[in-house]
Amino acid sequence: MQKKYLHWSLYLAGLIVLLVASVVLSLSVGEMNLGFMDIFSILRKGNGSMEYTILSQIRFPRVLLGIAVGGSLSLSGILLQGVYRNPLVEPYTLGISGGASLGVAVAIVFGLQHLIGSFVLPISGFAGAFLIIFLVYTISSRSGRINIQSMLLSGVMISFIASSLMMLMMATTSSENLHGIIFWIMGSLDEPDMSLIYITLILAFTSLVASYFFVQPLNALRLGEEKARHLGINTDTTIKLLFLLASLLAGVSVAVAGVIGFVGLIIPHLMRLLVGSDYRILLVSSFLSGSIFLVLSDVIARTIISPNELPIGVITGIVGGIVFLLMMGRSSLRTLKNN
């Protein structure tokens, strides 16, 4: 028992060190390369220099948003996989990204951002995501009880409908709008509105704390819904609340940063392979590694073909996918050797 906790503490300490290292790397690397010590002296000197502007108004907000969105997506993924006990479920399987994209497409096509302001995009994204969640939830709940399998199916179906509706929007709009929608779908951490970044960050950390109230039910659910109920867990309420929490996290992330794929799917799996299946360590380690992964992906996205920038979704998809396949290969090799 003691050994397990020691392992967990080591993992946690390692992840925190990695997060700090990726934050420092992200603050140092870019158009202007700044040394670790330079960062402090620039910050001490304060406003006025170009270096200070780049650090405080460009790199710092990106890092914060990377931590918030990476953590949120990953936490959302691990919660949903826990609820559904299905390894292929991620925030986007349930139509959350489809709904958010549809919301944004509607806003762009009707020119709402030109009329009201570009903050209308995250709001419509969030509204779209929640409309889909509401639909999935209503369709799958019968007399107060949730049917998990039908929830998954209806999520996938509604997701298809949403993406078809989006294609319809794209087919009937102008090329400028088309361009706007496509780039929004690819996702980006370039968000100049600091208040939006702080909201996402606060929500991410509050949700991480809140998810710890569900550690016991989540661990019990690993045995199956029936057995969890026998262990005295109110599975219906747990599933409902966890589903809402995961949806809120994914909805807000998609609304602020666009559709950034694979984080919610790959990071939870990777963490299961590394730290095991106990949710006590899995929740926080998934959150931290999601943050690390997104901050590092952003560094790659903005430096690999510098000064041009790649959409971050491209990097998370390629890097995440390859790392995951490598890990899978290693673990199956180990299983073969053990047999």
Added chain:
Amino acid sequence: MKKIYPFVLLLIVCQLITQAQEAKRIISLVPWVTKSLYLMGEQSRLVGCTSYCPVEASDHIPVVANAMSVNIEKTLTLKPDVVIASSLNKPETIDNLRKLGIKVVLQPYPKSFVEICAYFIQIGELVGQGAKAKDIVDQQKVRLAKLKARVPAGKNPKVFIQIGAKPLFCAVPETFMEDFIQFSGGKNIAEALKLGSVTREYVLKQNPDVIFIVTMGIVAEEEKNTWQSYQALSATKNKKIFILDADKTCSPTPILFVDALEEMIKLMY
């Protein structure tokens, strides 16, 4: 005298052939070609256009295409002499139209003021108005020469033309936007780039003296505010961050090009 007759006859035949080749019913799938026809006063020849072409609603020109696809059946029923398409149209669509016996002209996108003028004259010739188009081009070249003479020598401010927000897009060399900067005596901060999507950091590092934002509506205002929030930026210090009308600046026709350039020079100095 008799020797002249064959010449006159030949001239008449040539004229008849030219008139027969003149496209009377045109479908334009390229917005700036549509605009060019309007500038020549030849819009009556348009029998079809795209949903985003700059046409007068009172002309009631049928829409045959949107940003993604062309309605081939409708195109066919409008019996065009020629369809003007661009590389943005799907190759399958163009092949299909050609198979159906419709003449399709693929219009490349102009990369410089020289090409803008050449293509404008080509379009003019297509509708039998080559001389008129050439006249327009000559007038604009005179205007351009006068404008260039007004540019103060030796200043060469660093210029950033932003043509998109989220992702940030800038005007790069080998586009007619580059000519705006060259003709106005500026220096493009993106002169070494091939791709237009850049990071904000890149723009800040290049520290432009003048920023032109060519986007629409409130997004342009928000971008202006974002750039103004960077106090260390030269353009912010100089108060040289301007929003330009996208329709005027991005439409590669000789008249609008010179109009846009005139406005830019006025704002820069």
